[in-house]
Amino acid sequence: MLYLTHDIDWLSPFHPYAWIKCLTHGSKWLKPHQLMHQNIFLNSIESICKHNVQEKINAVWLIGAASGHALSRYGLRYTTNSVNYPILIQLLKKWNCTIGLHSINNESINTQVIQLKSFTGQNVLYHRLHFLKQYNELENDLAQANIKVDFSFGKARQVHLADKNSNTEVKFVPTLLFDNAFFFNKPEEVFSTFSTELRKAIATNKDVAICFHPENFLILPALREYYQEVIRISRNEGAVFHNPASTL
Ligand SMILES: [Zn+2]
Numbered sequence: 001m002l003y004l005t006h007d008i009d010w011l012s013p014f015h016p017y018a019w020i021k022c023l024t025h026g027s028k029w030l031k032p033h034q035l036m037h038q039n040i041f042l043n044s045i046e047s048i049c050k051h052n053v054q055e056k057i058n059a060v061w062l063i064g065a066a067s068g069h070a071l072s073r074y075g076l077r078y079t080t081n082s083v084n085y086p087i088l089i090q091l092l093k094k095w096n097c098t099i100g101l102h103s104i105n106n107e108s109i110n111t112q113v114i115q116l117k118s119f120t121g122q123n124v125l126y127h128r129l130h131f132l133k134q135y136n137e138l139e140n141d142l143a144q145a146n147i148k149v150d151f152s153f154g155k156a157r158q159v160h161l162a163d164k165n166s167n168t169e170v171k172f173v174p175t176l177l178f179d180n181a182f183f184f185n186k187p188e189e190v191f192s193t194f195s196t197e198l199r200k201a202i203a204t205n206k207d208v209a210i211c212f213h214p215e216n217f218l219i220l221p222a223l224r225e226y227y228q229e230v231i232r233i234s235r236n237e238g239a240v241f242h243n244p245a246s247t248l
Contacts, residue, residue: 005100123146158184161197
C-alpha cells in the first residue's frame with residue numbers, strides 16, 4: 001500500500017522566518033512578491049486537495065497542533081492559535097481529507113494529539129515528526145498517544161527505503177520519497193530510483209509513503225508535473241494508494 005501524504009509547515013506568509021528565508025534560501029524558497037499574498041499557503045493546499053480528488057486519492061495531511069513555539073528553531077511556523085488554523089481544519093474537512101499529526105519536540109506527542117483531536121473531533125491515527133527528528137522514546141510516545149501509523153523514517157533529500165521494526169502496535173511506514181529530493185537531484189534520477197525502490201517495497205509487501213509539501217509547489221512550478229509523474233510511476237508499478245475507508 002502507498003500512502004500519499006502532505007506535511008503542513010506553513011500557514012502564514014507574514015511569519016518573520018518566511019522573510020528571512022528569502023535572504024538565506026535563494027531559489028529554494030518563495031519570492032518576496034509571493035509572500036505578499038495572505039492566503040498563498042491555504043490556496044496551494046486547496047489546489048492540491050482538488051487535484052487529489054481528480055486523481056481519486058485520499059491523502060493523509062499531517063498538521064501541527066502545538067499551542068506555542070512558532071519562533072523556536074525546530075518549531076512549526078504556526079500554532080493552534082494562528083488565525084489561519086481553524087480555516088485550515090475547515091478546508092481539509094470540506095475536502096474529506098484524512099488528518100494526522102505533524103509533531104514538534106517542544107510539547108509531548110500526547111498533548112499535541114489531544115489538541116488536534118479537540119479541533120477536528122476525530123481520532124488521530126497518523127503521525128510524522130517535523131524535521132524527522134527521531135529520538136529514543138519515540139515509539140513509546142506514539143503508542144501512548146494511540147497513533148497507529150508513523151511516517152517519520154526516511155531521508156528528506158533523497159529517495160530512500162528505510163527499515164524500521166516495531167515492538168508495539170505502532171506501524172512504521174517509511175517515507176520513500178520527499179518532494180525536497182527534487183531540489184537536490186535531477187528529476188530523472190529521482191524518478192528512476194523511486195521506481196526501483198517502490199518495486200522492491202511492493203515485492204516484499206512493504207507499505208511506503210510519499211510526501212509533498214504545499215509550499216514546494218509554489219517554489220518550484222515544475223513540481224506539479226513531477227507530482228503527476230510520481231503518481232503515474234506508482235500506478236504503473238502496481239502500487240495501491242491507501243484509502244482510509246477500507247483499512248489502515
Ligand atoms: Zn515539517
